[in-house]
Amino acid sequence: MNNCKEIQGMIEDFEYNRLSLKNEEKFTGHILNCADCREEMEIYYIISYGLDDMEKNMSDSRYASYIDSFDFTGLVDQKLEDSGIKCQFIREWSYFNRLRYMFVTGVMLLTTFLLVVIRFF
Numbered sequence: 001m002n003n004c005k006e007i008q009g010m011i012e013d014f015e016y017n018r019l020s021l022k023n024e025e026k027f028t029g030h031i032l033n034c035a036d037c038r039e040e041m042e043i044y045y046i047i048s049y050g051l052d053d054m055e056k057n058m059s060d061s062r063y064a065s066y067i068d069s070f071d072f073t074g075l076v077d078q079k080l081e082d083s084g085i086k087c088q089f090i091r092e093w094s095y096f097n098r099l100r101y102m103f104v105t106g107v108m109l110l111t112t113f114l115l116v117v118i119r120f121f
Contacts, residue, residue: 007034062078
């Protein structure tokens, strides 16, 4: 239950993309497996978008269609799915960058070694 309070406190940060990759993965994993927290997230969207008299600017038409039809369960599902895709992309991109860094470092070390060999032999 203590973990649920922590996760529920992250809902707004999740909405505004203020979570680190690690926290976003923790958040989405918990929301997918905890019915109470998922319900809290739906309630957040109902209050935030459904009862708000002023229209919020939704740049993504997929989300706007859920809000227009008051399908907040679908909105939560879509946001969690998008988050999973985003987290996977970031992990793959980070892995690629690490490989690229190791390759460049290896090439630089090899070049330095060859320069030393050429210079002194």
